[in-house]
Amino acid sequence: MLVEYGITLNLSRVLYVGVKAVTDEIDKKLIFTEADLILLALLNGDKKITDLRPATGLSTTSIYNNIQRLLNSGLIEEDRKKIPGTRIIRLTEKGIRIAKILKTLEEELKPKIYVLKPE
Numbered sequence: 001m002l003v004e005y006g007i008t009l010n011l012s013r014v015l016y017v018g019v020k021a022v023t024d025e026i027d028k029k030l031i032f033t034e035a036d037l038i039l040l041a042l043l044n045g046d047k048k049i050t051d052l053r054p055a056t057g058l059s060t061t062s063i064y065n066n067i068q069r070l071l072n073s074g075l076i077e078e079d080r081k082k083i084p085g086t087r088i089i090r091l092t093e094k095g096i097r098i099a100k101i102l103k104t105l106e107e108e109l110k111p112k113i114y115v116l117k118p119e
Contacts, residue, residue, distance in 0.1 A: 001012060002038075004032055016043070032106075034056070034058055034062050034063075034066050035066045035069060035070055035075075036050060036102050037056040037057070037068070038056055038058070038059060038066050038070060038076075039055070039075060039076075039091065039095060039099040039102055040056075040102055040103060040106065041055035041056050042076065042089060042090060042091045042095070042099065043091065043096070043100070043102075043103055045090075045097040046079070046082075046088050046089065046090040047061060047088070047089055047090075048087065048088060049064070049067065049087050049089060052067075052089070060113060067089065069081055070095070074094055074095075074116065075091065075092060075094055075095035076088075076089050076090065076091055076092060076095050077092050077099060079088055080088075099110075
């Protein structure tokens with residue numbers, strides 16, 4: 001217990017109340033990663049990598065980094081043959097399932113969405 005200015009405070013209770021308020025607030029929000037934004041953009045159809053920038057608002061570097069992660073995880077695939085010299089990105093079946101879930105979450109929680117950017 002802390003007694004200061006004539007007020008007795010139970011610090012563990014104050015800390016609990018503060019942490020609870022923060023976690024309750026976090027529970028009300030949906031945090032999308034940059035990769036999630038790419039998946040959502042691809043749900044509308046195949047895209048050239050250069051078309052992902054305006055569709056997602058991400059930097060070119062972020063897009064390329066996330067494209068590689070999504071390729072490695074089997075959520076997207078690329079087609080270099082459709083337009084020679086151009087990388088066309090599309091969702092795989094697994095990617096479509098994930099993107100549809102993200103879309104449902106986006107529609108239900110739209111005013112509470114934040115984008116998590118990696119450090």
